[in-house]
Amino acid sequence: MAKRVGLEVSLAVADAVKMSKAEVVSAYPITPQTHIVEELSHFVANGELDAAFIPVESEHSAMSAAMGSAATGARTYTATSSQGLALMNEMLPIASAMRLPIVMTIANRSLSGPISIWNDHSDIMSIRDVGWVQIFVENGQEAFDISVCAFKIAEDHRVLLPMGVNMDGFMLSHMIEPVEFPDQSDIDDFLPGFTAKMILDPAEPVTMGPVGVPEVYMEAKVQCEQALINSKPVVKEVLDGFAAKFGRQYNLVETNGKEGAKTLFVTMGSLGETVMTSVDEMNADGKDVGQVRIRLWRPFPQEEFLAAVKGADKLIVLDRALSPGGVRGPVASELASLFHGQADAPEIVNVVAGLGGRDVSVDEFKEIYETAQSGGFKDAYTVWGVMSNA
Amino acid sequence: MSAKALMAWQDLALGTAICEPGSAAKLKTGDWRSMAPSLDEEKCIQCGICLILCPEFCISEHDDGFFRPDYDYCKGCGICANECPKDAITMGREEK
Structure with missing residues (x-):
């Protein structure tokens, strides 16, 4: 047994x-x-x-x-x-x-x-x-x-x-x-x-x-x-x-939260579980948000990912690494490339967070969601939670 | 037009392994030689020092007792000519 x-x-x-x-x-x-x-x-x-x-x-x-x-x-x-x-x-x-x-x-x-x-x-x-x-x-x-x-x-x-x-x-x-x-x-x-x-x-x-x-x-x-x-x-x-x-099913890409949600968090790795809790709580508050979790990174599951985000108009892509001097973080760059030339491509909001063990809490993901909804992320990517004097 | 590829990717062995033992002998490493040794058999005393010192191991003893390089592999380094005690080997420009 x-x-x-x-x-x-x-x-x-x-x-x-x-x-x-x-x-x-x-x-x-x-x-x-x-x-x-x-x-x-x-x-x-x-x-x-x-x-x-x-x-x-x-x-x-x-x-x-x-x-x-x-x-x-x-x-x-x-x-x-x-x-x-x-x-x-x-x-x-x-x-x-x-x-x-x-x-x-x-x-x-x-x-x-x-x-x-x-x-x-x-x-x-x-x-x-x-x-x-x-x-x-x-x-x-x-x-x-x-x-x-x-x-x-x-x-x-x-x-x-x-x-x-x-x-x-x-x-x-x-x-x-x-x-x-x-x-x-x-x-x-x-x-x-x-x-x-x-x-x-x-x-x-x-x-x-x-x-x-x-x-x-x-x-x-x-x-x-x-x-x-x-x-x-x-x-x-x-x-x-x-x-x-x-009896335990693992897919190349997983989804959770409200079905057909217009805004989706995209995560990879264990911080995705924190986002799951955040999404569940936001759904309970009536927010139109869901989540897609990338399990297989190479080869990138293109068809499965596209199917998982179909109908969404905004992706909040979480990156756990910087691509210094690049256009976006590595996951967001991958997705921007995937959506290139597609008529119904969702907007990509890229948040680089949790570098070097910096904690990102359930409440912070709610804040990230609200900021994304109000158009607060102006740049191609935002390094979340960095203390700055600017 | 010369082909830029040896074979299609599907025809390469797994991981581009070489499955034929000893196939390196097929690679004629002397083909980029610019200087070639030639032997003056009048001066040669058949001592074989050239065979001993050839870094390419491409000099062998022939039936007539002379030591000659295999030009498929000789790179024309000139060590044999330099070391020959009787100056029987001279280096000349490769004609091609």
Whole structure:
């Protein structure tokens, strides 16, 4: 029988990796991700998880070792955050180019400086275009469930790409939440062992990651991008399969609040749950507002997003990262691009909020809604809540 | 018009892997050589120092006892000519 327990979300993710029977964990500790790999090292040390735990000397090595591991056909996991992700940066596009299905949890944390250990999305947005499948989770149960699904998605022969599971640092990683653990046998049914399509094998030698001369490079990039684009139906299929087996449905894009509302908040990650509460309270007060939550970030679920916002005339897009010197924040830029040339495109109001762990409350989202309704946001984007003398 | 691409993206192996062992031998690395060594067999004493010092390992001993480079791979660095104790190797401009 599945059992429901209260525990820290980081530890739930470690349990998900254990129950997914990862064979290699290659990791370097960094706040706020450390509890995940620390717990996994305990599992390996005490025999609960039959895996090789590689305590590497840096995140650059963590990703390098993970790539070598995946290239031998082992189910491979790592986790990182912020500066650690930045240090991995060099290896990340190589992992996708080599089509290695590594699963990595990213406990999203702001990039220094100034030095910050707290939560925003500046780490993941800085590596947006490395060709990985990228998904965001909002709560502990979802973090557990999606971590299991991630192996099945990444290792699918129609995908064979690394996958990043984004989970807000501290705000989610360090929360103690109720999480339902499925039976191991059910997870085994859902997620069989990894069968690689191509491995490093002396009996059948291949060269992985060779030079891509100008006569090959563009075709190589297109092959990789096509795999990412084509992963969307697989992500959907795996999530639907998870729902059929375990009863919890996750969609690429979620909606809540008043149906057919003209104004919609657009959120990604755990701050979306705060917005949910705010939207519910505003609906109770008769406000015409709803919410769309983006779960899958890469490949971007264009059709699903357009369907979710159909009929809305204003989107209040929440960004958790700045794109310094750019036109808007990264999520709003994505959506402006999506709506380009569409006759019935909604107005995009872009609010950059909650940088470096700055709290954004339920009441503040009501204030943001009212400001948007009264046309108070004049600029292409507004950095919300910044103290200024102007 | 020369093709700018070797093959269609759909025809590349997974992750652009190379699945044929030893295929690097097909890459004629000598094709950008501008200077080429030539051997004066009257001066050559067949000592083989050129073979030992060639950084490209492209010099081999032939049946007649002389050591000659494989011009498919020789990059024309001139080390053999410089090191030859009998000045039997001279570098000349590549004719192409």
